[in-house]
Amino acid sequence: MALVNEHFLKLQSNYLFSDIAKKVNSFKITHPKQKIIRMGIGDVTQPLAPAVIEAMHKAVDEMASKETFHGYGPEQGYPFLIDAIIKNDYESIGVSLEPSEVFISDGAKSDCGNIGDLLRHDNSIGVTDPVYPVYIDSNVMSGRTGTWENGIWSDVVYIPCTAENQFVPELPSRRVDIIYLCYPNNPTGTTLTKEELKKWVNYALANDAIIMYDSAYEAYIQDPTIPHSIYEIKGAKKVAIEFRSFSKTAGFTGVRCGYTVIPKEVSATTLKGERVFLNKLWHRRQCTKFNGTSYITQRGAEAVYSPEGKKQIRQTINYYMNNAKLMKEGLEACGLQVYGGTNAPYLWVKTPDGLSSWKFFEKLLYEVFIVSTPGVGFGPSGEGYFRLTAFGNDEKTVEAIERIKAVYKK
Numbered sequence: 006m007a008l009v010n011e012h013f014l015k016l017q018s019n020y021l022f023s024d025i026a027k028k029v030n031s032f033k034i035t036h037p038k039q040k041i042i043r044m045g046i047g048d049v050t051q052p053l054a055p056a057v058i059e060a061m062h063k064a065v066d067e068m069a070s071k072e073t074f075h076g077y078g079p080e081q082g083y084p085f086l087i088d089a090i091i092k093n094d095y096e097s098i099g100v101s102l103e104p105s106e107v108f109i110s111d112g113a114k115s116d117c118g119n120i121g122d123l124l125r126h127d128n129s130i131g132v133t134d135p136v137y138p139v140y141i142d143s144n145v146m147s148g149r150t151g152t153w154e155n156g157i158w159s160d161v162v163y164i165p166c167t168a169e170n171q172f173v174p175e176l177p178s179r180r181v182d183i184i185y186l187c188y189p190n191n192p193t194g195t196t197l198t199k200e201e202l203k204k205w206v207n208y209a210l211a212n213d214a215i216i217m218y219d220s221a222y223e224a225y226i227q228d229p230t231i232p233h234s235i236y237e238i239k240g241a242k243k244v245a246i247e248f249r250s251f252s253k254t255a256g257f258t259g260v261r262c263g264y265t266v267i268p269k270e271v272s273a274t275t276l277k278g279e280r281v282f283l284n285k286l287w288h289r290r291q292c293t294k295f296n297g298t299s300y301i302t303q304r305g306a307e308a309v310y311s312p313e314g315k316k317q318i319r320q321t322i323n324y325y326m327n328n329a330k331l332m333k334e335g336l337e338a339c340g341l342q343v344y345g346g347t348n349a350p351y352l353w354v355k356t357p358d359g360l361s362s363w364k365f366f367e368k369l370l371y372e373v374f375i376v377s378t379p380g381v382g383f384g385p386s387g388e389g390y391f392r393l394t395a396f397g398n399d400e401k402t403v404e405a406i407e408r409i410k411a412v413y414k415k
Contacts, residue, residue, distance in 0.1 A: 194345015
């Protein structure tokens with residue numbers, strides 16, 4: 006008799022963004038003529054950079070000739086992309102890596118969800134709250150979260166990040182083995198200083214814990230004092246795994262490419278106390294479960310680091326960050342409390358008049374026809390907030406803010 010993995014049955018029946026989609030579809034049925042502006046899901050809207058398109062076209066042409074055709078590639082990724090990543094993303098900030106420490110994938114979401122394969126089910130986990138749902142749900146599937154009680158998982162250590170503590174997480178009140186950090190943060194758009202990040206690295210070193218560090222939005226950092234990588238912190242190579250993505254940096258949400266860095270020093274222990282290095286385990290896992298990101302995609306990603314690619318990507322990032330600036334100024338002019346939007350493309354906004362997250366989501370949808378993301382969908386500390394993204398078209402962004410001003414400006 007085949008038995009199901011019953012941990013999957015613990016997952017909440019609805020995923021945040023599918024719930025949003027259902028509510029929006031219901032609205033469209035009853036209001037077919039209304040023009041909706043979507044500012045909820047963080048999908049990009051600007052096309053791929055010309056340098057990327059040119060590189061991918063060239064790669065497609067290579068696939069049309071038997072002399073230049075590429076079949077299966079290396080599971081870890083092609084050396085040309087790994088070398089470009091190390092040179093441009095790490096050596097440029099004083100971090101040295103070996104090529105064998107970088108693993109190309111189809112995006113940070115997959116790796117964030119799959120990395121738990123390497124660690125026992127009875128490790129304790131800590132998450133900053135609010136939190137990207139993938140961190141929680143992937144651990145539910147692995148049996149690490151306990152039971153769902155009163156809106157939280159019993160075995161998860163939630164570390165609140167709210168306006169009351171300036172969105173700076175405090176070290177956990179009880180020991181955790183696996184820590185999830187995302188900076189610049191999704192959903193709040195806030196960042197940590199080097200000194201604040203150093204506290205977490207020191208905690209992991211002292212407690213033999215591992216930090217899962219999601220830096221998918223690092224390209225949006227404007228403040229030169231904010232760290233782009235956790236490896237800028239001394240000792241982090243012993244305790245941190247870093248996830249990055251080309252999705253928001255280069256508009257690859259529909260192309261799919263990212264990478265994970267696992268330094269050779271990162272390790273965990275067996276029940277007998279034997280030290281095991283995770284780099285080799287992840288390589289073994291990838292060789293078994295992943296056939297590698299396509300050659301065409303990786304050539305496109307490599308072009309992100311060309312002189313033309315860098316310039317074009319920066320123009321697109323500036324485009325989105327200008328949206329964020331307009332949004333932040335417009336919302337604040339309405340008397341709303343706005344966080345983020347300075348070093349990240351997300352704005353985290355306090356709901357007015359004590360309204361719940363879902364109540365204000367519906368209010369925005371039905372009164373000004375704007376789709377947001379209710380903060381409570383990211384965890385209990387998200388209640389009373391909502392998230393907006395700056396990834397939209399600039400004209401629609403301006404229109405959205407004008408709609409909000411017309412109703413809420415005091």
